[in-house]
Amino acid sequence: MKVAIIGGGISGLSAAFRLERARREGADVRYTLFEASDRLGGVMRTERAEGCLIEAGPDSFLSEKQSAAELCRELGIADQLVGSNDAHRRTYILVKGRLIEMPDGLQFMVPTKLMPTIATPLFSWGTKLRMAREFFSRPHTSNGDESAAEFVERHFGPEVVDRLADPLLAGVYGGSAERLSVRAVLPRFLDMEARYGSLSRAMLAAMRKHPPAANGPRPIFTSMKEGMQQLVDAVAAQLDRDAVRTGARIKVLGREDGEWVVLRQEPEANLEEPLAASQRRSELRLHGRFDRVILATPAYIAAGLLRSVEPRLADLLGETAYSSSVTVALGYSTAGFDGRGAKREDGFGFLVPRSEQKRLLACTFVHNKFPHRAPEGQLLLRVFLGGSNDAAVLEIPDEEILRIVRVELRQILGLTVEPSFTRIYRWQRSMAQYEVGHLERVAEIERLRAGVRGLALAGNAYRGIGVPDCIKSGLDAAAECLSAPSTR
Numbered sequence: 385m386k387v388a389i390i391g392g393g394i395s396g397l398s399a400a401f402r403l404e405r406a407r408r409e410g411a412d413v414r415y416t417l418f419e420a421s422d423r424l425g426g427v428m429r430t431e432r433a434e435g436c437l438i439e440a441g442p443d444s445f446l447s448e449k450q451s452a453a454e455l456c457r458e459l460g461i462a463d464q465l466v467g468s469n470d471a472h473r474r475t476y477i478l479v480k481g482r483l484i485e486m487p488d489g490l491q492f493m494v495p496t497k498l499m500p501t502i503a504t505p506l507f508s509w510g511t512k513l514r515m516a517r518e519f520f521s522r523p524h525t526s527n528g529d530e531s532a533a534e535f536v537e538r539h540f541g542p543e544v545v546d547r548l549a550d551p552l553l554a555g556v557y558g559g560s561a562e563r564l565s566v567r568a569v570l571p572r573f574l575d576m577e578a579r580y581g582s583l584s585r586a587m588l589a590a591m592r593k594h595p596p597a598a599n600g601p602r603p604i605f606t607s608m609k610e611g612m613q614q615l616v617d618a619v620a621a622q623l624d625r626d627a628v629r630t631g632a633r634i635k636v637l638g639r640e641d642g643e644w645v646v647l648r649q650e651p652e653a654n655l656e657e658p659l660a661a662s663q664r665r666s667e668l669r670l671h672g673r674f675d676r677v678i679l680a681t682p683a684y685i686a687a688g689l690l691r692s693v694e695p696r697l698a699d700l701l702g703e704t705a706y707s708s709s710v711t712v713a714l715g716y717s718t719a720g721f722d723g724r725g726a727k728r729e730d731g732f733g734f735l736v737p738r739s740e741q742k743r744l745l746a747c748t749f750v751h752n753k754f755p756h757r758a759p760e761g762q763l764l765l766r767v768f769l770g771g772s773n774d775a776a777v778l779e780i781p782d783e784e785i786l787r788i789v790r791v792e793l794r795q796i797l798g799l800t801v802e803p804s805f806t807r808i809y810r811w812q813r814s815m816a817q818y819e820v821g822h823l824e825r826v827a828e829i830e831r832l833r834a835g836v837r838g839l840a841l842a843g844n845a846y847r848g849i850g851v852p853d854c855i856k857s858g859l860d861a862a863a864e865c866l867s868a869p870s871t872r
């Protein structure tokens with residue numbers, strides 16, 4: 385059986401890893417991984433500058449989602465996993481220009497401790513009263529989908545949407561609480577509402593049921609000692625070299641005689657739109673014929689590739705919204721560093737609600753969040769811009785982005801010193817947006833996809849945006865290829 389994997393981000397790499405394992409164990413399978421760019425890893429990329437470890441894309445994954453750590457164990461690099469410095473896990477929210485610490489006991493956006501909730505200046509008295517009333521809510525099951533903003537507002541009021549839900553969801557999805565689907569992004573909260581009514585009561589019950597382990601809770605985030613690229617490199621090292629093609633942008637997929645035909649664009653041809661397999665074939669080069677295809681690209685790319693095979697599926701894939709983002713890393717020497725709030729001992733960083741009218745969405749104090757990210761004498765900040773409410777930031781030139789970042793860091797942190805280095809990374813349409821109705825659309829995508837022989841989909845557009853979800857999607861796609869009967 386021959387399998388084509390298209391897309392060499394962590395989803396496609398995970399699929400290739402699974403097939404490689406099966407091949408080594410004697411399965412009759414060969415695969416080719418096609419990656420458009422000249423490197424593997426997609427948005428997962430780590431660089432170094434002045435001894436600092438800089439993550440261009442994801443910096444970690446949620447420890448409670450097991451598939452990333454399991455993959456590391458299979459790769460023999462479990463000893464390279466590193467937990468976040470949770471002793472320093474304080475997060476600040478910018479409110480009316482001031483950084484306010486998130487109160488103790490806040491679980492995502494649900495209060496579980498009385499005194500810190502009463503004492504915090506993060507919420508007005510009106511919101512605090514609402515939180516108290518929420519404790520007595522009755523079980524409630526919603527029929528349809530609604531936005532995360534509507535759901536959170538129903539429980540805790542609009543201020544919690546503005547100061548917590550929206551910035552927290554912007555941090556995870558680069559999206560807006562007004563558009564993201566509660567069923568897709570906060571499914572656990574829906575279960576809690578159905579069982580308890582009150583999210584606070586439900587959270588307390590869950591904490592009683594699963595108290596932290598005797599040696600303390602496990603760190604909330606996990607990363608790799610040498611950065612996330614280490615995971616990419618470890619997977620790539622396991623793959624058959626001849627099976628990996630970088631610089632191979634696939635332009636057309638077709639079905640001929642029960643096989644998948646994979647075509648790429650000739651370098652000299654200038655084809656703006658994906659083509660039907662039968663069109664302008666002379667400008668495309670045959671990459672090969674395959675029994676199965678795993679599409680591990682963003683959904684809008686998959687849509688273009690599948691247009692001539694299954695137009696209705698292509699339409700649905702094309703409807704998935706994406707947001708873009710920019711990350712900026714700034715290194716500072718501790719000598720002369722004048723930024724309040726970003727000192728070595730002080731927190732993981734801050735979030736900026738939209739009502740503050742800044743371009744910065746968030747800032748991570750990288751040197752605090754994980755060990756060994758910055759050498760002695762250096763501090764490393766990473767800021768995020770963009771998201772679904774500020775796509776225009778992608779069009780701004782580097783110098784202007786740096787100017788904006790430095791002005792806003794001065795306003796927020798009082799930081800006036802020059803950074804010793806900066807790096808800017810642009811991620812165009814890289815984060816799928818699970819908007820209201822997402823799960824219904826994914827179910828329909830899966831139904832139509834099941835009708836196309838030998839096709840599997842993986843990536844962050846379907847059932848999880850995080851690195852562990854993407855790894856699982858790739859492993860599952862490969863497992864499905866291995867278990868499905870022959871396509872011919």
Ligand SMILES: Cc1cc2nc3c(=O)[nH]c(=O)nc-3n(C[C@H](O)[C@H](O)[C@H](O)COP(=O)(O)OP(=O)(O)OC[C@H]3O[C@@H](n4cnc5c(N)ncnc54)[C@H](O)[C@@H]3O)c2cc1C
Pocket residue numbers: 390391392393394395396418419420421424425426427428440441442443444445446632633634635680681682685709711811814815842843844849850851852854
């Ligand atoms: C800035 C940022 C920060 C993030 N932070 C976190 C985090 O801290 N924790 C977390 O869990 N998740 C985080 N995420 C989300 C997570 O990193 C991504 O969802 C995940 O890495 C996506 O992997 P992927 O392989 O599905 O897609 P991608 O990484 O986008 O890879 C897709 C690949 O397909 C290739 N491709 C596209 N078109 C073609 C074609 N025609 N032919 C061949 N190849 C093609 C692309 O070049 C790319 O390499 C973050 C994402 C971003 C952008």
